[in-house]
Structure formats: structure tokens, C-alpha cells
Amino acid sequence: MLMKKHLVILIIFFLVSPISWAAELLKVGISPLVVYIPKKSPRMGEDLSLMLSQKIKNPKIKIVPWKGEIVQKIEEARKEGEKQGLDYVIMGSLTQIGEKISLDLAIVETGGIKPPVLIYKEIPSMEKLEVVSTEIAQELVYKLLKKKRITRLEIIGNKSVDKEAILAVMQTKEGEIFDPKIIRRDIKSIFKMGFFKDIRVEVEDFPEGEIVKFIVSEKPVIKQIIIEGNKVIKDSDIREVIALKVNSILKEHLITKSVEQIKALYQKEGYFDAQVEYKIIPITSEKVKLTFIIKEGEKAYIKKIIFEGNKAFKDKTLKKQMKNKERWFLSFITGSGKLKTDELENDVNRIANFYYNHGYINVKIGEPQVERRGTDIYITIPVEEGEQYKVGKIAIKGDLLKPETELKKILKLKSGAVYNREQLQKDITALSDVYASEGFAYVEIEPEIKVNSSTLSVDVVYHIKKGIKVYVGRIEFEGNTKTRDKVLRRELWIGEGETFNKIKIEKSIEALHRLGYFEDVKLETQRGEEPNEVNLKIKVKEQPTGSFSIGAGYSSIENFIIMADITQRNLFGRGQQVTLRGYIGSVTQRYTFDFTEPYLFDSQLSTGFQAFKWDTEYIDFTKESSGGEIRLSYPLGYYSRIYSTYHYEKAKTADFNEEIASKYITELADGIATSSIRLSW
Structure with missing residues (x-):
């Protein structure tokens, strides 16, 4: 078979104008197919023709409904096609011989002399005819468009x-x-x-x-990145900001980006004249070495921050609001004097907020002007203070849970005081907390500010929409892989089904923090199944609760000493605490076991016990002590508890020196028991 091979060069696609494929629509008719199947429906040939007509979809082909009889010969197809004004006629047959089913089609060009284009397709079964016809329709499109x-x-x-x-x-x-x-x-x-x-x-x-x-x-691969000329900033710090890495493809735009990032890094350190160049040195045809050459220049510091137009506050007061600071003789310790360009805009906002919180509601802080004079930097900030305003009338309107006079007592912003925007926001939060503690979790408080220029006062009206009263739906915990849900749930001050109470919820989160089992505790509120229901999801991040320590020492009395301590503050995730301690020396040996159950039988009663054994060798005798104690405690409030402790100890002496031991010591040879009860809170 003769094959033709041609090369389409890249330049052809860009320089040669695009070929126009637009042409007149091809008019195509599909003759009903001849069907050679033992069991067939009367209109099966027409149905197959219609199926193919519907599946041939192309904007350059128009399927014309067939108006004539079935054609079975090429010449019949040409004549019938001319008669119906068609460009092409599709004819063919569907044949079944035994288990084999095949579809034979011919594309006949009307009025032409070229032989028809033949398409043959085998069909696994009649059930697959629909799927196969889609493939055939696509094949017909290719052949008709001569593509x-x-x-x-x-x-x-x-x-x-x-x-x-x-x-x-x-x-x-x-x-x-x-x-x-x-x-x-x-x-x-x-x-x-x-x-x-x-x-x-x-x-x-x-x-x-x-x-x-x-x-x-x-493009070549970067096999080596070299940094030259840097003295102030380490190679490792520069490599962190470089957008290119070793064994990555060399990309020009990333080199440019890396140069800018290196310059920005130097500017953060005060080197505003730093210059960065680069060289690409081929190693092989596929590998290169990339070198960044840095000229650091001299470091510049903030010499002076100048304010223009400020009268109410001194420069010193305004400078305290800024993160950018002037250089002074202890700057090598404090790090002040560096120009932080990304903080300048924030500094402007901080100064503006300072004025707002002191009654200057119309203050305007201009854009800082940065001037370089050698290694000195001068920052000039223009200020238009305006007049100072005080608080005029204060009113609270809308859905009031308490009399207005009572709610006003919560507010820190008072009539006659200097207007303070920050305090206004704090007062809104305080009012919201009051409502949230009564179940109105979705309370909306909108302040209406009325400025009176003639009296230099600001009237404030708090408009309150309490919304619906909300109840706690589900309380779920997440992240407690070790600690049991029960241990967390018993620390909560609020339960499922109770009225939403922000204060109780905050106390609950604080109580979980106090357990010491978690590195972090976060609360998420989610809409419940009912409009007046809120689900609480408490996410915790557990931290180690066990500890083991061992130490050794030496003293003139004990000689060599070994100390060990094993503690688990959350035993088996139940919240129980157990401790085992040992102290072993040549003179003294002490062993202690301690256990605490913070919620006995899931009640508020906490209990614990301790067992100990102490042996001490003195010059004239040896004292052996053993015993224990039982502890009970019960909460009296959020921050206090009452404690009761029963202590029992039995001590006896042994190995005493009769020549120097006192009569009292020798009488303790049979042992003596003591017990005590102690109350505290």
C-alpha cells in the first residue's frame, strides 16, 4: 500500500493564515436499509435509517428526510439523489447469518463517478445495535467531510x-x-x-x-544554585525565598521573581540599595548552573518620624502607636529602626484609631512620605485632627429584656465623656452577652450614630433585635481520641435542651482547659434541626498527660540518692489520676502511691487515697512509718471547694542503740498509731 508522508513544520501553523473549512452544507439522505433478518418488524429498515439520521450531528451536514423508495444499487442511488437534490446518499443493509450480524453501508456521491465509500461493521447482538449505530454515525461524519x-x-x-x-x-x-x-x-x-x-x-x-x-x-535543568556576595543574610534564608530549586526546569519568569524576592528580603533588613544580578552557566546541553550575585550596599535606619498638623497629641504619643520605630542606642537589642514598609499602612490605621478613640471622629491621616538621605530614613506623616467630640444622648431601643436604665449601667460609654469608638464596640459586645446569656444567641445590635457638629457631640442609639430564644441541641466532641466523652461532658456547665447561655458555655470551655488534658479547645456553633436550636461542637486537641522522671544526687548524709516519679493524670481516658513516687538513699527510703477519682459515681464528690511507707535510719535507731489517707472534696461554687482529709499513720522503731537511745525511743518498738481529720476550703 502506497503511503504518503509529509512534514508539517511549526512555522507553518503560525505564519500561514488559517485554512478556512467553511463550506456550504452537505445535503445527505439516508435510504431505508434492506434488512436480511429472519424475524424482523415491517418498518425495521425505515427505523434504522431514522436512527442513523438522528445520530449524525454536525453543523456542516444537513440530513434531508428520504422521500423515495428503497435503493439497492449504486446507479439507483445516484438518480434518486439527483431527483431529491442531495449531495450524498447513504444506502445499505443489515444482515444476520446464524449468530453473525453485520451492517454494510455505502456513501454514494450524487452525480459523480467515484466509487462509493464503504463502511462495514459487525454487531455482537441486536441489543448492541443502538451503541454501534453511534460509532457508525461518527464514522459517516468523518467520511462525508473527507476528514x-x-x-x-x-x-x-x-x-x-x-x-x-x-x-x-x-x-x-x-x-x-x-x-x-x-x-x-x-x-x-x-x-x-x-x-x-x-x-x-x-x-x-x-x-x-x-x-x-x-x-x-x-529547557535545561538547574543542577546547582550559587549565591555570591551575601554577608548580612545567610544562604539558607535567601534560598527559602528563591522560587527556583535544584533539579527544577529553568524558567525565566521565576528567575525574575527570585531576584525581586531577594531584593524584598534585603529591604526588610534595611538594605534598600541592594542589587541582585544572575548568571546562567551551561554545564551540558541539558544542565545549567544558576548564580545570583548580590551587592548588599549599606543599611538604612529610621532616623526621624515627623508628624505635621498634630496639636492634641505630642509626636511621642503618636509614635507609641506605631510598629515602625526610630533608631536609638539600644536598637541592636530591640531591633528598632528598621523600616517595615508592609507595616506603614497599618501604622496609619493605628494612629487613626487612636484619634477615633479620643473623640476625633473626623481625623484624616495622610499617606506617609518616606525620604532617604544616605543611610538615614525620614518618615513624614500629615495629620488633620479636626475637632474633638463628646458623647451626647445615649438611648437603647427595641426588644429590651430589662429596663433601659438597667441596661445603661452595663455601658462604659457615658454621656459627657469623650467619644470612644473602641469602647462603643465593647459596649455592643457587653449588651450582646447579656442577651446571649438569656438564650438570644442571634441578637442583633445596631448602633445609630448622630453627629452634632454645632455642639461637638455624638448621640448614640442602640437598636436591639433579640430574635428568637435559642436552646442547645446536640453537644458533640471531636478530637478526643483517648479521653472519653463522659469525662468532657461532666465538665460542662450547660446541657442539651437547656436555654442557650453564653456565660455557661464560656465557663465550660474554661473548665475543659483547666483539666490539662488538651493543648487546645475550640467551640463551633451550628444551626440545629429546628430554627430555635443550636448544636455545639467542641473540638479538642489532646496532649500527653503522663510523665516519668528520674533523678540522682549525692549528699554528705544520704550519700548517693535515686528519685523516680511516674504520674498519669488521665488514666485510661477516665480522668482519674495516679502517681507512684520513690526516694531511695542510704539513710531514707520513701514510697508513695496516690490515686484520685474526681467524680465518684459520676457525682460532684471527688475522692482520693494515698498509701505510703517511709524508712529512716538515725544514729541511734531506725524509724519505720506506713499509712495512708482518704480525701473527699465537694465544690461550693465555680472557683472554690470544701476538702475533708482523714490521715492514718503507724510508726515504730527498730535497730536502736540501747546505750544512747532514749527511753521514749525504745518504748516505740511496738509501734504507735496516729490518726487525724482535717477540714479546709
Whole structure:
């Protein structure tokens, strides 16, 4: 078979004007098919023709309803096609021989002399006819438009970039119609990836379709990044801001970005004259060395911050509001004097807020002017203070839970005082807390501010919409992989079904923090199943609750000493605490076991016990003590408890020296027991 091979060079796609594929619509008619099947419906041929007509969808093809008889011969098709004004006629048959079913179609050009284009398709079963007809319809479109499909798509020349990554940005796919316009778009898309310095396309033409080859040439890989000239900033800090890494593809825009990031890093340190250049040195045809050459220049410091127009407050007071500070003789310790350009805008806002909170509601802070004089930086900030305003009338309107006079007592902003915007927000929060503690979690408080320029006063009206009363729905915990839900739930001051109470919820979160089991405790509120229901989700992050310590020492009395302590503050996730301690020396040995159950039988009663054994060798005798204690405690409020402790100890002496031991010591040889009860809170 004779094959033609042609090369489509990249330059053709960009320099040659796009080929116009627009043409007049092709008028196509489909003759009812001849059906050779033992059991067939009377209109099966017409139905198959209609099925194909509906599946051929292309803006350049117009399917014309068939008006004549069934045609079975080529010449009949040509004549009938001319009669109906068609460009092409599709004719054929559906045949079943035994288990084999086949569809034979012919595309006949009306008024032409070329042989028909034949299409043959085997069908596994009649149930698959619908699916196969879709494939045949697509094949008919290709043949009618005299276009070829892409039978194979190849990516050649890629080494570092995966083929799948390239195909992902392309529209050209195997099995689709070859389209030069799409090829041109794909070339641009591949270039945009930034990995390639050259792309060309080759197309091989075969009767069954086209083989399209995208031949790419990758940019070199960076095998080494060198930084030269830096003294103030470490290599590691510079490498962190560089957008390129070793073994990555060399991309020009990332080099430019890296240069700017290095300059920005130096500017943060006060080196505003720092210059950064780069060199690309080839190692091989595929590998390069990238060198950044830095000229640091001299460091500049803030010499003076100047305010223009301020009368109410001194420069010193306004400077305290800023993060940017002037250099002074202890700057090498405090780090002040560096210009933080990203903080300048925030400094302006801080100064403005300072004025707002002192009654200057019309203050205007201009844009800071930064002037460099050698290594000195001067910052000038213009200020228009305006007049100072005081608080006029205060009113609370809307849904009041308490008399207005009572609610006003909560407010810190008082009539006659200097207007303070920050305090206004705090008062809104305080009022919200009052309502949230009564179940109105969605209360809305909108302040209405009326400025009276003639009296230099500000009237404030708090408009309150309490909304619906809310109840607690589900309380869920998340993150407690060890600690049991019961341990957390018993610390809560609020339960499911109770009225929403912000104060109780805050106390609950505080109580969970106090347990010491969690590194972090966060609360999320979620809408419940009912409009007046709120679900609480408490997210915790557990931290280690066990500890083990061991130590050793030496003293003139004990000689060598060993001390050990094992403690678990959340035993088996039940919230119980257990401690085992040991102290072993040549003179003294002490052993203690302690256990605490904070909620006995899930009640508020806390209990614990301790057992101990102490042995001490004195010059004239040895004292042996053993015993224990039982502890009970009960909460009297949020921050206090009452404690009761029963202590029992039995002591005896042994190994005493009768020559020097006193009569009292020798009488303790049989032992003596003591017990005591202690109350405290």
C-alpha cells in the first residue's frame, strides 16, 4: 500500500493564515436499509435509517428526510439523489447469518463517478445495535467531510516532564478529527507550561488516519544554585525565598521573581540599595548552573518620624502607636529602626484609631512620605485632627429584656465623656452577652450614630433585635481520641435542651482547659434541626498527660540518692489520676502511691487515697512509718471547694542503740498509731 508522508513544520501553523473549512452544507439522505433478518418488524429498515439520521450531528451536514423508495444499487442511488437534490446518499443493509450480524453501508456521491465509500461493521447482538449505530454515525461524519481521524498521538523529546502532564493541556486527542486550528492552540498551551524552548509538529498521512507527533525540546535543568556576595543574610534564608530549586526546569519568569524576592528580603533588613544580578552557566546541553550575585550596599535606619498638623497629641504619643520605630542606642537589642514598609499602612490605621478613640471622629491621616538621605530614613506623616467630640444622648431601643436604665449601667460609654469608638464596640459586645446569656444567641445590635457638629457631640442609639430564644441541641466532641466523652461532658456547665447561655458555655470551655488534658479547645456553633436550636461542637486537641522522671544526687548524709516519679493524670481516658513516687538513699527510703477519682459515681464528690511507707535510719535507731489517707472534696461554687482529709499513720522503731537511745525511743518498738481529720476550703 502506497503511503504518503509529509512534514508539517511549526512555522507553518503560525505564519500561514488559517485554512478556512467553511463550506456550504452537505445535503445527505439516508435510504431505508434492506434488512436480511429472519424475524424482523415491517418498518425495521425505515427505523434504522431514522436512527442513523438522528445520530449524525454536525453543523456542516444537513440530513434531508428520504422521500423515495428503497435503493439497492449504486446507479439507483445516484438518480434518486439527483431527483431529491442531495449531495450524498447513504444506502445499505443489515444482515444476520446464524449468530453473525453485520451492517454494510455505502456513501454514494450524487452525480459523480467515484466509487462509493464503504463502511462495514459487525454487531455482537441486536441489543448492541443502538451503541454501534453511534460509532457508525461518527464514522459517516468523518467520511462525508473527507476528514481523517488521528489514529496515534505521540509526544517525543520530553525527559523531565511527564507525557500525561503535556497531554493534559492539549485538546488534540486520539480518535478525533485532525484539525490544524486545534494543533496551533495546543502548541501555545504547551509553551505556556514554561518547560520547553522549542516545539514542532510532524504529521504522517495514512489511509486509516493521521499519526501526529509533537516533538518538544525541554529547557535545561538547574543542577546547582550559587549565591555570591551575601554577608548580612545567610544562604539558607535567601534560598527559602528563591522560587527556583535544584533539579527544577529553568524558567525565566521565576528567575525574575527570585531576584525581586531577594531584593524584598534585603529591604526588610534595611538594605534598600541592594542589587541582585544572575548568571546562567551551561554545564551540558541539558544542565545549567544558576548564580545570583548580590551587592548588599549599606543599611538604612529610621532616623526621624515627623508628624505635621498634630496639636492634641505630642509626636511621642503618636509614635507609641506605631510598629515602625526610630533608631536609638539600644536598637541592636530591640531591633528598632528598621523600616517595615508592609507595616506603614497599618501604622496609619493605628494612629487613626487612636484619634477615633479620643473623640476625633473626623481625623484624616495622610499617606506617609518616606525620604532617604544616605543611610538615614525620614518618615513624614500629615495629620488633620479636626475637632474633638463628646458623647451626647445615649438611648437603647427595641426588644429590651430589662429596663433601659438597667441596661445603661452595663455601658462604659457615658454621656459627657469623650467619644470612644473602641469602647462603643465593647459596649455592643457587653449588651450582646447579656442577651446571649438569656438564650438570644442571634441578637442583633445596631448602633445609630448622630453627629452634632454645632455642639461637638455624638448621640448614640442602640437598636436591639433579640430574635428568637435559642436552646442547645446536640453537644458533640471531636478530637478526643483517648479521653472519653463522659469525662468532657461532666465538665460542662450547660446541657442539651437547656436555654442557650453564653456565660455557661464560656465557663465550660474554661473548665475543659483547666483539666490539662488538651493543648487546645475550640467551640463551633451550628444551626440545629429546628430554627430555635443550636448544636455545639467542641473540638479538642489532646496532649500527653503522663510523665516519668528520674533523678540522682549525692549528699554528705544520704550519700548517693535515686528519685523516680511516674504520674498519669488521665488514666485510661477516665480522668482519674495516679502517681507512684520513690526516694531511695542510704539513710531514707520513701514510697508513695496516690490515686484520685474526681467524680465518684459520676457525682460532684471527688475522692482520693494515698498509701505510703517511709524508712529512716538515725544514729541511734531506725524509724519505720506506713499509712495512708482518704480525701473527699465537694465544690461550693465555680472557683472554690470544701476538702475533708482523714490521715492514718503507724510508726515504730527498730535497730536502736540501747546505750544512747532514749527511753521514749525504745518504748516505740511496738509501734504507735496516729490518726487525724482535717477540714479546709
